[in-house]
Amino acid sequence: MIKKFIAAVALTVVALTTTRLAILVMTVFMVICGHAKGQTSTGQITWECTLKRKSPDEGEILMKARIAPGWHMYALGNSPNSPIKTNFKFKPDSSYQLLGTVTQPTPLSKFEKQLGMPVTYFENEVEFGQRIKLKGKNGTIRGTIQFMQCSDQVCLPPQDFGFALKILN
Amino acid sequence: MKSIKEILYCLSLPLAILLIMAFKGFADDKKLANIKNHNADKSFAVVELFTSEGCWSCPPADELIAKLEKDNQNKKLFIMALHVDYWDHQGWKDRFSNSKFTERQKQYATWMNLSTLYTPQMVINGKTEMVGSETGKVLQGIQSAMLETHPENLRLNVEQKEEKNIRVSYISTSNAKNTDILVALVQKHASSQVSAGENAGKALSHVQVVRELQSRSIKAHDSFSFRLPDTKNQWEIIAFEQAKKSGEIIDATSIEL
Numbered sequence: 001m002i003k004k005f006i007a008a009v010a011l012t013v014v015a016l017t018t019t020r021l022a023i024l025v026m027t028v029f030m031v032i033c034g035h036a037k038g039q040t041s042t043g044q045i046t047w048e049c050t051l052k053r054k055s056p057d058e059g060e061i062l063m064k065a066r067i068a069p070g071w072h073m074y075a076l077g078n079s080p081n082s083p084i085k086t087n088f089k090f091k092p093d094s095s096y097q098l099l100g101t102v103t104q105p106t107p108l109s110k111f112e113k114q115l116g117m118p119v120t121y122f123e124n125e126v127e128f129g130q131r132i133k134l135k136g137k138n139g140t141i142r143g144t145i146q147f148m149q150c151s152d153q154v155c156l157p158p159q160d161f162g163f164a165l166k167i168l169n
Numbered sequence: 170m171k172s173i174k175e176i177l178y179c180l181s182l183p184l185a186i187l188l189i190m191a192f193k194g195f196a197d198d199k200k201l202a203n204i205k206n207h208n209a210d211k212s213f214a215v216v217e218l219f220t221s222e223g224c225w226s227c228p229p230a231d232e233l234i235a236k237l238e239k240d241n242q243n244k245k246l247f248i249m250a251l252h253v254d255y256w257d258h259q260g261w262k263d264r265f266s267n268s269k270f271t272e273r274q275k276q277y278a279t280w281m282n283l284s285t286l287y288t289p290q291m292v293i294n295g296k297t298e299m300v301g302s303e304t305g306k307v308l309q310g311i312q313s314a315m316l317e318t319h320p321e322n323l324r325l326n327v328e329q330k331e332e333k334n335i336r337v338s339y340i341s342t343s344n345a346k347n348t349d350i351l352v353a354l355v356q357k358h359a360s361s362q363v364s365a366g367e368n369a370g371k372a373l374s375h376v377q378v379v380r381e382l383q384s385r386s387i388k389a390h391d392s393f394s395f396r397l398p399d400t401k402n403q404w405e406i407i408a409f410e411q412a413k414k415s416g417e418i419i420d421a422t423s424i425e426l
Contacts, residue, residue: 044285080260083223114225114373153300154287155224157255 095139223256230289230301280416
């Protein structure tokens, strides 16, 4: 409601300095935006995982999430006392060894009134990385990503995404 | 003079939008009042809200059922909040959550051919579902349910009430085939403390919280036993008959304890 009110005020300011056509276009755009928000309730996050070679014996597992418009996905590092579950698990294998922990870009942050704590999250697209030391010529990296997503209206239960990456010479 | 006209023209569209929004709020209030004062025979609405304290898009839906429950005169409006457990994990737990309620939500997803679970989800008479915070759609759904008529075959009676031990019995004259009887123990009002963060200790309030849900194939008569978690709160039993194959709720009744 407040967002819509601010949008309406902003529209008025713009409208005072532009043509009638611009007003109509913006009004239609605003109405469409409001409508589209309600249409994304099943928008799913899609994952793409790749292995990037940095040197003959070092690589990085890149895990890219594409987040549907109107949705957000929770970042690593949220309080264990919150309901947020985001984690990455890699199945140990003789062909590789993890170097450090999963890295992420700086997330967005907001104070979650109901939980009484700040929460961090991403919108649109985010890429996580995990550096690895390559120990064998062949092998498979298997992992599971557990993540959670919400829109302004609904939250989906935690989901698991499993992947397998072949280490090629 | 021309510039004043120009300004008025410019202002008219945003104002019209604001007026439409205000009117929508007014229309929702009117629908809400109509539902709460409605008392027709042979029609009912069983409203199930799948929610969780760990889901921060849920409070508007919780507030909506609180509005429906407050000063409700409609004896055929049966409201139940079922707290799912998929938000719980080590370090966080909704004390009203129950894996049986998650299973029930999964069952609805199967009946309704939905691709995913989500909260807050509202299910009306086991037939229609919508986002629990979409006030207009929820109220419209309840009004539509109230327009349908059903035979009233279910009678509920409190057989025993000793301290925390409750036994309720029902009599059914239903001829429907392949249906279950479900009996819910409902806590009328509840509050929970935020356990972590800067607002630790802050209370979250809830209404119509289902604490236990039992289900069996329907018979001509049967009884169910419950143990109240406490005797300080107000309690209600809601019983309803539900089709096993489709999930449609075909009869419902309730009794205060």
